[in-house]
Amino acid sequence: MKTPAERIFSAIFIVPQLCVIAFMALAVSPPAKADVTAFGQEISIPRNTANGTVVARHYMTPQEVCRQSKCTVDRVLAYPDGGGVPSSSTIITTNVMGISTRLLINGRAYGTSSPGVEFTQPIEVQLLGDGRENKGGSLAGVHSSPYYYNLSGAGYGFRIYMSGTITPIDGTCSVPSQTVKLPKTLINRLDRIGATAGTQSFQIQVNNCPKGYNRIGYTLDPVGGVIANSPGVLPLAGGSTASGIKIRVENAQGTPATLNTSISLSEYKKAEGGSFVIPMQASYIRTDTVATPGTVNGAMTVFMDYR
Template identity: 45%
Template sequence: MDNAMREINLPDRCGHYFWNDSMMTNRPSAQAMRRIGCTVLAALILPVAKPALADDGRDINAFPAPITLPKNTPTDRVVARAYRTPQQICGKATCTLIRLDIYSLRGNQWNWFVEGPRAGTELKGLDVQVLVNGEPQRKFSGGTLVELSSPLEIQLLRNKYEMANSVAASNQMQFGLFSAGPGDSIARYIHLNTSVTWIEESCSVPSQTVVLPSTRAGSLTGIGTTAGERSFQIQINNCPKGYSKILYRLTPEGGTIENAPGVLPLSADSTAKGVKIKVTDNAGAAAAFDTSTAVDDYNKDTGGSFSIPMRVSYVQTEANITPGTVNGAMSVLMEYQ
């Protein structure tokens, strides 16, 4: 990618959209889409940097692509997220986690088995943590069992330490995750093996709200049918000049659903069944999640602000529908080359 460096927009510079709506009822209700912070999708699992733990070939590189971030990122801000489903971790819909080890770098010294949940990294200016069922996890073992029923999440967070202009990680292990398997435990290791460049300026993606109409179950007539469509625009503002190319990436909260292009996973507080939220481009084609798309009108000599027209609707995903609320979330991540 021509020495491309990718930026994950933060604070007020990154759009994170939530959809939550009371659906399939007789009373009007709103589906809200709002930004809650900056996220970046990346892979999560643990690298083996210590001979005491054998590499079983199941390691996952948490953030494989180079990252570019604004220097004014506030401390404790989440700048990147990665997800792995229980199916990817243990081959089942729910995993029984029996142990979590955390490795932290502080003062050029790797420490084994820190309590966590945050661990220092070789990426100067960034910490890392693991979330299970939405909760940051501390080290556990010795009879503690944790049931993983939703995608495992890994977060990179801005820390208070001074950052170099460009920093890289050397594939050190950050977490060791073990789940119960047939006759033995299943090990997964999370590595960081990427680079970070801190920049002075970036685009901003403001918050916005999209209201979808309340919809009856009868409006959806089969798997794949949609209802309640609304148009909206992703606003990308105040992009600085000087880059050869600026791109955006749409990232669903909870990870991409296999064989369901443009469909967002339901958030934990959803109560409806058999229906989700679908995002498309202005022509009706399913949104390409986790794919970099160039902002075609960007000019490196002038910079500027841009609008990306999109659509959102309900989509039936199962044969039977249970009325209730439908919640989903999506982030807009900016990348710079």
């Protein structure tokens, strides 16, 4: 389930509420083993995770799979619920209600098949919501041979087990809508590329976070994409009439905000939950040699992620 909170600067910086769920749980097993156990930790996620939402990821290098820098996978066997009858589906259920798994090789998903595919980059196992109510529990397979995937090629066999506990949490944080309006400024205050003016402080409010998550993070995602070599700068949004000037989002100390990267909400404590504020500020910034006055609009989306 996603919750973007969209902000439009304009002089106007707008943020309607949304709530985003995007999880990254990365674990790496010891090198050169015949088998691997993925995950292994407690993974706390919202109970009603949207269908297809990735809640955790585990990567395995070619050295782990076949003890070489390049592996060829001739055969994949995928076992729903960690054993039993193989399935050709690229998404198979785990024995935790509401959570399924997917195996990716070179970014492509495989069920039981004979792909004959080579890879030099890590393969990935994902856990994802499948639309059913998440009731939690252990990922360990319920059958006598509780592995989920069996990969084989010339001279090797590689089985992927799973462990760890899925803990469903009722509820997510909320991010209320707000409008942040920058003051008018004179263009001669922006007399060179990189000059800033018209700084306006604001806060991202994160309210009513429930107890129980191991980590809550937030990601600032500029609408229109990240501008290369322009930290914290938002692309111009619709309605802008100025040129050569944009809006830069900064932390409370004036350092350009980190965009498109999950940042831990450090004040959140698993046993307490609560509401929090993230102090920020925004400024006009000169970005081009030629600049003309007018209205400057920008937008970003705030994504919340839970683990």
